[in-house]
Amino acid sequence: MQSASRLLRRSYATHARAREGRILSAPKAVRERRAARGLDKDSPRSSDDLTPAEFAYYQRALALGELMGKGKNGGEPSDKEWLDQLNQRRNRVRGIRIEKQKDGRKEVVAMGQKVYLPNIIFRMVRNSTPPGMPYNPYQATFRLPLSITKTDIRSYLLAVYGVETTYIRTGIFASPLYRARDGSMTRTKQTYKKAVVGLVVPFAPPPPMEELQDAAQRKGMQERNEKAFNIQASKIYTRRHLLRTTKKGSEKWTWRNIATTKRGQILKAIGEARWKREHALMATKTLMNENRAQGLPVDEIDFLEMKRLAEEN
Structure with missing residues (x-):
């Protein structure tokens, strides 16, 4: 199964759309340098495995004779x-x-001290791909703590997962500052570091559920995610825990073991409140008509009588 998935990823990676995505996902400065050197378009003699820049370096090394004797048979390598x-x-x-x-x-033989893996989390996310552009399988995006360096990223991916990298670009995304109620400045979200890593072996993750056109595939992915991660159960537990913690500090509150977060209970409570309001209006209207018939002011209403009429109706 793994070999089949690896073959599918490789077949996608050698596709023209994948090569186009790899070229277009490069930073603007890199694209400008490639355009100035004439490397922004694929050459008729370009390779499927090499990027345009790598293919240009390979051709230059061949022309200078730097690759002589470095091939398998003592000649020039392919x-x-x-x-x-x-x-x-x-x-x-x-x-x-x-x-x-x-x-x-x-x-x-190790020439330095032993390096132990730190307790850090590498969170892999999908590459930022604008609508209509192909996905770049030669690139991976991670969210990391602020203390991680590029050397740490390369060593971690190679030592733990065996992932070989070609380049690493990092950037820090700072959470915006907000003023709290006490006047101090605070951040509502966590500041994180984003790392864009180039991959030697391409990897194309499964498409997101929103992009699946087939309803059967979307339903199957939703069932697999629910079975693996219990998404709905986690949402229900979080909602009940939030309700328990927020209501606990209110006055005269007791937990009655009623699932007030269920749709049926909510609709029942809304219906009861609407029924009480309508009957209270009908009782008020009846008393106002009686006072008007007796020549009394309509604002002089016996509220006990109004409550009794509302309960009778």
Whole structure:
């Protein structure tokens, strides 16, 4: 199953729309530099695995003779072989050395101190893709704590998940300031760091539920999400917990074990309030007509009599 999903992701990644999304999702400064160098469009000789910039570097290295003898047969490497060598150099693990023992075995010796994984959370989100633009499978977006650096991101993804990266762009999104009731400035949301990471192996997540046109697929995804995460049960529990905590501090409040958050109970309470209001209006109208017939002021109404008439009706 994993091999099939990997094959599907790879087939999508080599699609023309995926390559277009990879080019268009680059920052504006990068696109301007590529346009100035004539790399904004795919060349007729371009490769499916290399970006236009990487293909230009490969062609330049071939022209200068820098790749002579670096291929498998002692010749020049192909574009795929050159890309594999480039990714190995990008994702090399620093701080270690491979030593050859007397018996011929090779051991990895750490040159520095041991690094332990911190208790941090990498939250993966979908890439920011404008409507009508293709999704870029060679890019992943994460939300991180503010203390994480680019070196930490590269090491964490490679050591924990085996994900090889090509580039990392980070940015801090600060929550806006609001003035509290006591006059102090506060932030309502948490400030976080966003990291956009380039991937060597493409990954295309499943489409969001809102973009699914087929009702059967949308219903199936909703059932799988409900079975895996209990979304509706969590919403009901959160609502009841909020009701319990907010009502607990009110005066003369007791928990009667009534599901007041259910639709039936809410409609019943609305109907009872409407019934009482209508009968109170009818009783008031009856008493006003009686006072008018007797020549008395209409504003002099016996409220006890009005209550009795409302209950009788």
